[in-house]
Amino acid sequence: MKNRHIKKAAVLGSGVMGSRIAALLAGVGIPTYLLDIVPKELDDKDVKKGLTKESPTFRNKLAQMGIQGTIGARPPAMFVADDARLITPGNFEDHLPWLSDADWIIEGVIENLAIKKELLKKVEPFIKPDAIISTNTSGLSIEKISEDLSQDAKTRFLGTHFFNPPRHMKLLEIIPGAYTDRDLVDFMAHFCERRLGKSVVYAKDTPNFIANRIGTHGLAVIMRTIVEDNYTIEEADAITGLPMGKPRSASFRTADIVGLDTLVSVIKTVHDSAAEEEERQQLVVPDFVKKMVENGLLGDKTKQGFYKKVKGPEGSQIHALDFNTMEYVPQRKPDLPILDELKKMDRKTGLQKLVYSEDRAGLFAWKTLKRTLLYCAARVPEIADDVVSVDRAMRWGFNWEIGPFETWDAIGLRRSVERMKKEGEKIPANIERMLAAGKESFYETRNGRSYYFDFAKGNYVEISEQPHIIVLPALKDKTTVVKSNAGGSLIDMGDGVACLEFHSRNNAIDDDVIRIIGDSVKEVEDNFEGMVIGNQGSNFCVGADLRQVFPTAQNKDWKNLELAVKTLQEAVMRVKYCQRPVVAAPFRMTLGGGCEICLHTSQIVAHTECYMGQVELGVGLIPGAGGNKELFFRATDWLPKELPPIAGGGKPDLTPLVARVFQNIAMAKVSTSAQEARELGYLKPIDRIVMNYDHLLYRAKQAVLALVEADYTPPRRRDEIRVPGRTGRAALDVFVYLMKEAGFITDHDVVIAKKLAHVLTGGDVDLNTLVSEEYLLDIEREAFLSLCGEEKSQARMKHMLDTNKPLRN
Numbered sequence: 001m002k003n004r005h006i007k008k009a010a011v012l013g014s015g016v017m018g019s020r021i022a023a024l025l026a027g028v029g030i031p032t033y034l035l036d037i038v039p040k041e042l043d044d045k046d047v048k049k050g051l052t053k054e055s056p057t058f059r060n061k062l063a064q065m066g067i068q069g070t071i072g073a074r075p076p077a078m079f080v081a082d083d084a085r086l087i088t089p090g091n092f093e094d095h096l097p098w099l100s101d102a103d104w105i106i107e108g109v110i111e112n113l114a115i116k117k118e119l120l121k122k123v124e125p126f127i128k129p130d131a132i133i134s135t136n137t138s139g140l141s142i143e144k145i146s147e148d149l150s151q152d153a154k155t156r157f158l159g160t161h162f163f164n165p166p167r168h169m170k171l172l173e174i175i176p177g178a179y180t181d182r183d184l185v186d187f188m189a190h191f192c193e194r195r196l197g198k199s200v201v202y203a204k205d206t207p208n209f210i211a212n213r214i215g216t217h218g219l220a221v222i223m224r225t226i227v228e229d230n231y232t233i234e235e236a237d238a239i240t241g242l243p244m245g246k247p248r249s250a251s252f253r254t255a256d257i258v259g260l261d262t263l264v265s266v267i268k269t270v271h272d273s274a275a276e277e278e279e280r281q282q283l284v285v286p287d288f289v290k291k292m293v294e295n296g297l298l299g300d301k302t303k304q305g306f307y308k309k310v311k312g313p314e315g316s317q318i319h320a321l322d323f324n325t326m327e328y329v330p331q332r333k334p335d336l337p338i339l340d341e342l343k344k345m346d347r348k349t350g351l352q353k354l355v356y357s358e359d360r361a362g363l364f365a366w367k368t369l370k371r372t373l374l375y376c377a378a379r380v381p382e383i384a385d386d387v388v389s390v391d392r393a394m395r396w397g398f399n400w401e402i403g404p405f406e407t408w409d410a411i412g413l414r415r416s417v418e419r420m421k422k423e424g425e426k427i428p429a430n431i432e433r434m435l436a437a438g439k440e441s442f443y444e445t446r447n448g449r450s451y452y453f454d455f456a457k458g459n460y461v462e463i464s465e466q467p468h469i470i471v472l473p474a475l476k477d478k479t480t481v482v483k484s485n486a487g488g489s490l491i492d493m494g495d496g497v498a499c500l501e502f503h504s505r506n507n508a509i510d511d512d513v514i515r516i517i518g519d520s521v522k523e524v525e526d527n528f529e530g531m532v533i534g535n536q537g538s539n540f541c542v543g544a545d546l547r548q549v550f551p552t553a554q555n556k557d558w559k560n561l562e563l564a565v566k567t568l569q570e571a572v573m574r575v576k577y578c579q580r581p582v583v584a585a586p587f588r589m590t591l592g593g594g595c596e597i598c599l600h601t602s603q604i605v606a607h608t609e610c611y612m613g614q615v616e617l618g619v620g621l622i623p624g625a626g627g628n629k630e631l632f633f634r635a636t637d638w639l640p641k642e643l644p645p646i647a648g649g650g651k652p653d654l655t656p657l658v659a660r661v662f663q664n665i666a667m668a669k670v671s672t673s674a675q676e677a678r679e680l681g682y683l684k685p686i687d688r689i690v691m692n693y694d695h696l697l698y699r700a701k702q703a704v705l706a707l708v709e710a711d712y713t714p715p716r717r718r719d720e721i722r723v724p725g726r727t728g729r730a731a732l733d734v735f736v737y738l739m740k741e742a743g744f745i746t747d748h749d750v751v752i753a754k755k756l757a758h759v760l761t762g763g764d765v766d767l768n769t770l771v772s773e774e775y776l777l778d779i780e781r782e783a784f785l786s787l788c789g790e791e792k793s794q795a796r797m798k799h800m801l802d803t804n805k806p807l808r809n
Contacts, residue, residue: 004103004130004132004184004187004191005103006030006103006104006132006191006195007030007031007103008030008031008032008033008101008102008103009022009025009030009031009032009033009102009103009104009105009106010032010033010034010035010098010099010102010104010105010106011025011032011033011034011035011106011108012035012036012092012105012106012107012108012109012119012123013035013036013107013108013109013110014034014035014036014062014063014065014066014067014089015066015108015109015110016069016164017108017136017162017164017166018034018036018066018106018108018109018136019034019066019067019069019070019077020070020073020077020164020165020166020167021106021108021136021162021166022034022066022067022070022087023070023077023078023083023084023087023166023167024077024162024166024167024196025086025196026078026083026084026085026086026087027078027079027080027083027167027675028195028196028691029086030086030195031086031087031088032086032087032088033087033088033090033095033098033099033101033102034063034066034067034087034088034089034090035063035089035090035091035092035095035096035098036062036063036066036091036092037062037091037092037093038058038059038062038091038092038093038094039058039059039061039062042058046058046061056094059091059093059094060089060090060091062091063089063090063091064089066089067084067087067089070084071084073165075165075167075168075672076167076672076673077165077166077167078167079167079608079672079673079674079675079676080673080675080676080679092119092122092123096122096123096126097126098126099123099126099127099128099131100126100127100128101128102127102128102131103130103131103132104131104132104133104134105123105127105131105132105133105134106134106135106136106160107119107120107133107134107135107136107137107145108135108136111137111138111139111140111265113140113141113144113145116135116137116140116145117144117145117147117148120133120135120145120146120148120149121148121149124149124150124153127153129152130156131156132156132158132184132188133149133153133156133157133158134157134158134159134160134188135157135159135160136159136160136161136162137159137161138161138208138209138212138266139207139208139209139212139213139266139269139270140269141205141207142157142158142159142175142176142177142205143177143178143205146177151179154177154178154179154180155179155180155181155184156180156181156184157177157179157180158174158175158176158177158180158184158185158188159173159174159175159176159177159203159205159209160172160173160174160175160188160192161173161174161175161203161209162198163211163396163397168609169396169397170197170198170199170396170397170693171198171199171201171211171392171393171396171397172192172196172198172199172200172201173200173201173202173203173209173210173211173393173397174188174189174192174200174201174202174203175202175203175204175205175209176202176205177205178205185202189202193692194691194692194695195691196691197608197690197691197692197693198692199392199396199692199694201384201389201392201393201396202384202385202389203383203384203389203393204382204383204384204385206382206383207269207270207273207274208266208269208270209383210383210384210389210390210393210394210397211393211394211396211397211398212266212397213270213379213383214372214375214376214379214390214393214394214398214404215394215397215398216263216266216267216270216283217267217270217282217283217372217375218251218368218372219251219254219255219263219267220267220282220283220284220285221282221368221371221372221375222236222240222251222252222368223285223286223289224284224286225364225367225368226323227286227288227323229363229364229367231360231364232320232322232332232334233252233306233307233320233321233323234320234331234332234333234334235334235336235360235361235364236250236251236252236364237249237250237251237252237253238250238334238336238339238361239334239336239339239354239361239364239365240365240368243339243342243350243354243361243365244351244354244365244369244407245347245351245400245401245402245407246398246399246400246401247398247399247400252305252306252307253306253307255299255305255306256299256300256305256306256307257299257300258299259298259299259300259301260289260292260293260297260298260299260305261293261298264285264289264290264293267283267285268283268285270283271283271284279375282371282375286323288323288326291326292305292306292321297321304328305321306320306321307319307320307321307331308321308328310328317330317331318330318331319331320332336359336360336361337359338353338354338357338359338361338362339361341353342354347401347402347410348410351407351410351411352410352411352412355369355411355416356411369407369411370416370419370420370423370425372404373404373407373408373416374420374425374426374427374428376390376404376405377428377430377431378428380430380455381455381456385456386452386454386455386461387403387405387442387452387453387455388452388463390403390404390405391403391404391405391406405442405443406442406443408442409441409442409443412440413431413434413435413440413441413442414435414440417431417435430455433455433458434453434455434458437458439453439459439460441453444460445477448474448477448478449462449463449465450462450463450474451463467698468694468695468698468699469694469695469698470493470697470698470701471536472491472499472501472535472536472697473536475491475493475499476489476491479491479492479493479494480492482498482523482527483516483519483520483523484516485512485515485516486504486512487502487503487504487510487511487512487513487514487515487516488500488501488502488503488504488512488513488516488517488520489501489503489516490516490519490520490523490524490531493532493697493701495529495701495705496528496529496530496705496708497528497529497530497531497532497701497704497705498520498523498524498528498530498531498532499531499532499533499534499697499701500516500517500520500531500532500533500534501534501535501536502535502537502540502541503535503537504545505545506537506538506539506542507535507537507538507539507540507541507542507594508541508542508543508544508545508546508547509541509543509544509545509568509593509594509597509625510545510547510548511548511564514564514567514568514571517571517572517574517575517597518570518571518574521571521574521575521578521582524578524580524582525578525579525580528580529580529581529704529705529708530580530581530582530583530704530705530707530708530712531578531580531581531582531583531704532582532583532584532585532697532700532701532704533575533582533583533584533585533597533598533601534584534585534586534696534697534700536697538588539587539588539589539590539594540585540586540587540588540589540590540594540598540610541586541589541590541591541593541594541597542589542591542592542594543591543592543593543594543595543615543616544568544592544593544624544625546619546797546800546801547801548564549561549564549788549797550794550797550798550801552564553788553789553793553794553797554794556789558785558789561785561788562781562785565624565625565781565784565785566781568593568624568625569624569625569626569777569780569781572596572597572600572625572626573600573626573773573777575597575600575601576600576601576714576715577714577715577717578602578714579714580708580712581602581603581704581707581708581712582601582602582704583601583602583603583604583605583700583701583703583704583707584597584598584601584603584604584605584606584700585604585605585606585607585696585697585699585700586598586604586606586607586610586612587606587607587609587610587693587696588607588609588610588611589611590606590610590611590612590613591611591612591613591614591615591670592614592615592616592623592627593623593624593625593627595612595613595614595627595682596614596623596625596626596627596630597625598612598682599626599627599630599631599634599682600626600630602707602712602714603686603687603688603703603707604683604684604687604688605687605688605689605690605696605699605700605703606674606677606683606687606688606689606690607674607689607690607691607693607696608673608674608675608689608690608691609673609674609693610671610673610674610677611670611671611672611673612670612671612674612677612680612682612683613664613668613669613670613671613677613680613682614627614631614664614665614668615668615670616665616668617665617666617667617668617749617752617753617756618668618796618800618806619793619796619797619800619806620748620752620787620790620792620793620794620795620796620797621752621784621787621788621793621797622665622752622755622756622759622780622783622784622787623665623780623784624780624781624784626776626777626780627665628661628665628756628759628760628776628780629721629773629776629777629780631661631664631665631681631682632658632661632760632776633721634661634681634682634684635657635658635660635661635681636654636657636658639652639654639657640652641722651722651768653724654722654723654724654728655724655727655728655731655732658724658728658732658760658761659731659732659735660681661681661760662732662735662753662756662757662760663735664680664681665756665760666736666749666752666753666756674689675689688703717773718772718773719770719772719773719774720770720772721762721770721771721772721773721776722768722769722770723761723762723763723765723768723769723770723771724761724762724767724768725761725762725763725764725765725766725767725768725769726761726764726765726766726767727766727767728760728761728762728767729757729758729761732753732757732760732761733754733757736750736753736754736757739753746808746809748790748792748793748809749808751787751790751792752787752793755783755786755787756783758779758783759776759779759780759783762776762779763775763779792809795807795809796809
């Protein structure tokens, strides 16, 4: 296999996808050229700037606009704004010679076959002989796009279909062409998984590949069904979202996000290329949707689609389209009582309850789901070789909780097929053969190993395990759960490493979590080499459980509240001074106490999508689990104890560094990425960032083993910590005063900020006083408890519990 490297890339096309792919590449340190066409004419802004048609600024304008669009994108396209420095804007007329430096050229222009072919033919002479060439088409034929390339170029050409937004969506469909070199395909899969953090599915060169093929068919079915059976858009979304294991945006809200013009175009691509009339009939878009496209009701991009936001005297309201009248009406809450019942059930039980119910919600769910399941079964092996690839594509590309074949298992394969037959549905031959052989599920687990039913072999085939992917539920089936309570479990990961998994509600810190932390540290010190703190929930940890804090404070039970806070402080200190290395593996929301737990570990191995910060001010509090002192240490530990005489001598001024920590906590700054968490001072230089979420626990485990190999010794306890004292606090108080005078903060924000300043500067002591860690925890705990007693802080806590939104009072 050729020793390949991708050191520089080029993206052709600076639209939404092209610019965001360039941002992703830059974010992992790959310098990237972003090229687009030269605008045809100067506009008024160009003229005012004194530009001519020969000005580089004018000629590179579209690419530069693409870069600017990524900087302010929501969700963020860049990990940090500085990533933009690695993207060089250019154009197709002046800068094609740049392509000779690129190891990977990605075509990402408009979904028009002729334009793609023409561009590739134009750029091929400038591409170096071993460069990889790919297209980001969402569904056009790979063979047709590349048919005018040389035979040599065809061996280096493939489809790399990113999903929007590329930084955040896991799925990458890799579509080899008929002549694509197999080693190159393997290299790209490995590179994109490790370096770009993608989860790869191999698709066949068929219209719309896998995820778009299934996803758009499903949306077309739902659109047709609301017309056939007279359901409202709100009813359809209420049924086809969370109750069926789909994202909260469900069907029509998702269509608005994607854009109706794009969606209709993608459906048309499959419709026009479908070989069977039966499939074409399923992909007919209802007339009202066609009328929406004609009238420019395209969704978010035109601010009106199936939904639109309407401003009124009481603020903005969401209105939904009544497709019968083509008028928008105030959003109506569907009268579907069964949906409330499902919230109390697990996914399998809830799905069965829903689809086999004879009420309005159940009939709609069954009708749309059965059409999707039958369609999926009929598409294997046309679009993919196995059911696993289809399920993964839908989970990773459309954020389904479980894929279509996993869904079929959940509702019961034989039971559902019997009902389909009674209703006159044609059952695909592969399903008939499967059931005839007595196989009644697509997946099964035996002796801790997972298997899927392979239609071609007529039997179950083991799903190959990847050593760098650790799945905690599967691990618990195979190995020992050492300790467990309602809040968490300590699991043996093998090789002398344990994993402390939180599984409380929302992974919030409650009494059980605090208890399992202490128990786990003792167990690891006695019987393991080290420990990972990580889980695979929706978020790493959202902080302290306000459902315990608020009622205790409201009842003025200060003794028990102080005990709870002190116990948490002691637990995180046990983590910090554990005799064995402890590595945190945070991801997504890592807030408040969750952040504080991480700050006390030996090392952090964070997923790139780690949203970390101390957000306690939003509920009227300050960090109470040692986060203040740990952020103080991160900001100041690099300073020398004394400045050399040549620099004026004396002790370095701590105040500017403490002010930065104060600002981050007082403004509840949450990182938008692990890279930004490092910029904000939440991560140390030694902490590591992992691009692929599926690899996170493995990499954290390896970090533990590396610390063990390096003869890890715990840090020394600190009792000579220099603090800025009253002098530093006075400087912070000035900042608070100015913020209040400018109207940026409320009176109660001032109260909280002054408490925070008191803690961060070391309390009521002189400049450069030496204090201990225990002292800093004591004044932090005292400030936390005093704020719990504030009426306005309690109002903030209650509002967060009631609405899940912060209150500014």
